[in-house]
Amino acid sequence: NLYFEHGDSVRAAQTFGSAVASAPTSQEKAMAYSAQGHSFENAGKFAEALDAYGKALAIVKDSQAIQGELMLAQARSHELLKDIAKARAVYDQILSQMPTSEYAKTAESLKARLQ
Numbered sequence: 001n002l003y004f005e006h007g008d009s010v011r012a013a014q015t016f017g018s019a020v021a022s023a024p025t026s027q028e029k030a031m032a033y034s035a036q037g038h039s040f041e042n043a044g045k046f047a048e049a050l051d052a053y054g055k056a057l058a059i060v061k062d063s064q065a066i067q068g069e070l071m072l073a074q075a076r077s078h079e080l081l082k083d084i085a086k087a088r089a090v091y092d093q094i095l096s097q098m099p100t101s102e103y104a105k106t107a108e109s110l111k112a113r114l115q
Helices: 009-022 026-042 046-059 064-080 084-097 102-114
Strands: none
Touching (some): 009 026, 026 064, 046 064, 064 084, 084 102
């Protein structure tokens, strides 16, 4: 998205919102929500980012890679909102659901940094 690349994250989030509405498949809709979340996060709108990441996660059921990335993004947004308890809970969820994945290793490291 050119808006995102040129530093207009709010406009990028709006554009990705339009992409959600017109996405022909659930996978594309999830990716648009994910991109929207990153745009909101980049704009400092962390609550909106969490909402977009949550919507993407609700759609994605069959890709551990996408789920892991989205869950790490959720935890990061919770941290940025200074909600450390919720960030820890998401890290714990990653560790529980994906114990042998690269996402679990990352979650373990990031969680340890919080303590």
